[in-house]
Amino acid sequence: MIPAAFDYEVAESTAHAISLLAEHGEEAKLLAGGHSLLPMMKVRLAQPTLLIDIARLSELSGIRVEGDEVVIGATTRHAEVAESPLLKAEAPILAYAAGQVGDPQIRHRGTIGGSLAHADPSADLPMTLLALGGSVQITGPAGLRVVGADDFFVGPFESALGPDELLTEVRVPRGAGVRWGYQKFVRRANDWAIVGVAAYDGRVALASMGGTPLRAHATEEALKSGASIEEAATLAAEGTSPGQDFHADADYRAHLARVLTKRALQGQTG
Amino acid sequence: MEIKLTVNAAMRSDEVEPRLLLIHYLRETLGLRAANVGCDTTSCGACTVLLDGESVKSCTVLAVQANGRSVTTAEGLVADDGTMSLVQQAFQENHGLQCGFCTPGMVMASTSLLAENPHPTEQEVREGLEGNFCRCTGYHNIVRSVLAAADKLSEGSGQTEAEVLGVDEAVAAIPDAGVPGAEVTA
Numbered sequence: 001m002i003p004a005a006f007d008y009e010v011a012e013s014t015a016h017a018i019s020l021l022a023e024h025g026e027e028a029k030l031l032a033g034g035h036s037l038l039p040m041m042k043v044r045l046a047q048p049t050l051l052i053d054i055a056r057l058s059e060l061s062g063i064r065v066e067g068d069e070v071v072i073g074a075t076t077r078h079a080e081v082a083e084s085p086l087l088k089a090e091a092p093i094l095a096y097a098a099g100q101v102g103d104p105q106i107r108h109r110g111t112i113g114g115s116l117a118h119a120d121p122s123a124d125l126p127m128t129l130l131a132l133g134g135s136v137q138i139t140g141p142a143g144l145r146v147v148g149a150d151d152f153f154v155g156p157f158e159s160a161l162g163p164d165e166l167l168t169e170v171r172v173p174r175g176a177g178v179r180w181g182y183q184k185f186v187r188r189a190n191d192w193a194i195v196g197v198a199a200y201d202g203r204v205a206l207a208s209m210g211g212t213p214l215r216a217h218a219t220e221e222a223l224k225s226g227a228s229i230e231e232a233a234t235l236a237a238e239g240t241s242p243g244q245d246f247h248a249d250a251d252y253r254a255h256l257a258r259v260l261t262k263r264a265l266q267g268q269t270g
Numbered sequence: 271m272e273i274k275l276t277v278n279a280a281m282r283s284d285e286v287e288p289r290l291l292l293i294h295y296l297r298e299t300l301g302l303r304a305a306n307v308g309c310d311t312t313s314c315g316a317c318t319v320l321l322d323g324e325s326v327k328s329c330t331v332l333a334v335q336a337n338g339r340s341v342t343t344a345e346g347l348v349a350d351d352g353t354m355s356l357v358q359q360a361f362q363e364n365h366g367l368q369c370g371f372c373t374p375g376m377v378m379a380s381t382s383l384l385a386e387n388p389h390p391t392e393q394e395v396r397e398g399l400e401g402n403f404c405r406c407t408g409y410h411n412i413v414r415s416v417l418a419a420a421d422k423l424s425e426g427s428g429q430t431e432a433e434v435l436g437v438d439e440a441v442a443a444i445p446d447a448g449v450p451g452a453e454v455t456a
Contacts, residue, residue: 001310008271008288008334031335038330039312051288053335079324103401105379106312108324109331189400190313 003041007050011057014139017166020052022141026163030054032075035102035110036118055111060168063087070094072170074113079104081112091172092270093180093200097128100182103190113167116152119159122192122208124184126153130213131180131198131205134172140165153212175201181264185256187247194247195256197236197264204264209240209257216240219261233262273337277302278346286333292326293317295333296343304344304374308403315402318375318382319343323437325382327401344374347381347436355436357381357419366415368406376402380416381435388423388431390416 011017021028029037029048032055040046054060060075063084070090072081081087081098088095101107101115101124115125116136129136129149136152138145141164152160161167181199184207186192196207197216202223204216218235242253274283277300284299296302296319305328308316312330319328320342347355357380360366367373376399383390383398390398395416396409404412423431 002291002294003289005287005289008332031332034332034335035312035330038332042310055335102312103315104383104398105315105318105325105327105401108321108326108382 001042003038004044004047006041006048008053009050010053014054014057014059014166014168017052017054017057018139018141018164020050021164021166024050028052030117030166032111032114033077033109034114035106036114036120054166060113065090065174066171068174069171070174072112072172074167074169075111076113078102078107078110078112078115082107090174090176091132093182093198094125094128094132094172096182097124097198100124100184106190112170116170117159117161117167119153119155119157119212120192121153121156121210121212122194122196124193124196124207127193127196127205127207127213128182128198129170129172130215131200131203132172132175133200133203134170136167137169137171138162138165139168144168146171150215156211175270177270179268179270181266181268183260183264183267185260195242195253195260197257197260199261199264199268204236204261206236206240206257206261209237209242209253211241214240216257216261223265229262229265233258233265236261271334273334275336275338276340278342279340284333288332288334290333292319292321292328292331292333292336292341295336296328296341299333302343302345305378306371306374308371308375313401313403314372314375315379315399316372316375318378318402320378320382320437323382323385323432325379325401342378342437344377347377349436355381356422356434357384357416357436360419360422361412361415364411364415364418366408366412368404368408372402372404372406376404376412380412380419381437383416384420384423385432385435385437388420390420392417395420 028050031051031053061073063072078098078101135148147160178201184193184196193207198205204219206214216236218238219232222232237254237257242250306316308314317328379402395413
């Protein structure tokens with residue numbers, strides 16, 4: 001499969017990428033690792049007329065501490081996030097989740113910003129950012145804005161990112177020693193989650209239980225008011241709207257959400 | 271557009287369409303047929319090659335994304351005198367193949383795996399190869415081959431592990447590729 005023809009420009013800076021987006025509008029797409037975009041282009045689910053390559057911008061890559069947050073550049077690759085000593089110490093759930101994405105080859109190419117901007121409700125990193133209560137920094141013609149994870153995921157494969165904007169940074173709280181748990185149910189080694197659960201510091205986020213990654217609010221409230229893990233986990237599917245597909249129907253997904261939430265909470269480390 | 275890169279340590283310069291996939295550039299433009307097109311959907315790993323020394327699925331990389339970088343295919347692991355790399359020899363000696371279709375991808379993924387983790391456990395080998403499918407299901411001997419290669423690697427030879435494995439990390443500067451960042455990746 002070969003993508004439809006397009007033009008290709010290498011962005012020389014973030015500002016250059018923004019100006020190219022402004023010039024070409026929705027016809028243009030940003031290319032980082034390309035591991036969500038190129039598969040869609042090969043099957044013509046996406047047909048941009050211009051790809052703007054931002055993968056070579058060193059200013060967009062890297063991991064650093066800033067105050068009480070860890071800041072990860074948008075084009076930092078999954079393999080770098082997974083192996084980062086800084087993240088393993090300060091936000092181990094994020095390093096772990098990045099190591100769950102795809103397979104080693106995919107982790108050598110795919111980027112944290114790309115995965116979040118793709119906003120796949122079944123993917124590892126959107127769910128994890130939601131559990132962490134992290135945020136993303138977005139750069140556009142009007143400057144910078146920061147959007148919290150609770151507001152960033154708008155619908156299936158749809159985020160708060162505008163067509164003229166660029167996701168530049170990912171911010172997560174520093175949390176050495178904070179308890180976390182992670183569960184992902186798949187039938188084949190490198191599949192997307194049939195259901196996924198990320199638990200962090202009393203927050204519980206679910207993958208594949210609706211059009212966006214979702215908080216398990218009823219479970220969180222129950223935990224806050226002193227319910228046992230077993231009791232709280234029975235509420236994990238409340239307020240969700242899981243879909244039905246080849247792998248699972250909605251009832252089975254709801255069942256998995258309850259079971260995996262229990263396991264994630266019981267298995268917490270940190 | 272014009273791309274400049276090294277493929278199996280040789281400088282190349284070619285005019286390509288932006289939509290040309292790296293696998294098609296390697297197979298059709300350069301005639302390097304070791305890497306195969308299997309699933310064409312980033313799943314099976316038959317098209318695995320090394321990009322700056324790291325395994326990637328070349329069906330999901332554009333040739334223009336390799337501009338200014340170094341690409342290694344299974345052909346490139348073989349020395350000029352025909353001597354196969356340590357990993358290739360281990361696959362031969364341990365019969366790490368059946369029909370052979372997945373083998374070039376398996377060899378490249380294993381080479382990258384050992385460059386990152388020269389002393390893997392069996393479990394780490396199995397997980398490290400999760401992006402490569404063998405439809406003959408010949409996984410036992412493949413895993414055995416990688417563990418045998420790891421044993422030989424740890425015998426030591428005065429060379430770096432990457433050198434022994436034949437990984438061309440030559441993230442090497444290609445000065446006139448016109449690619450920002452190409453000179454700082456060394």
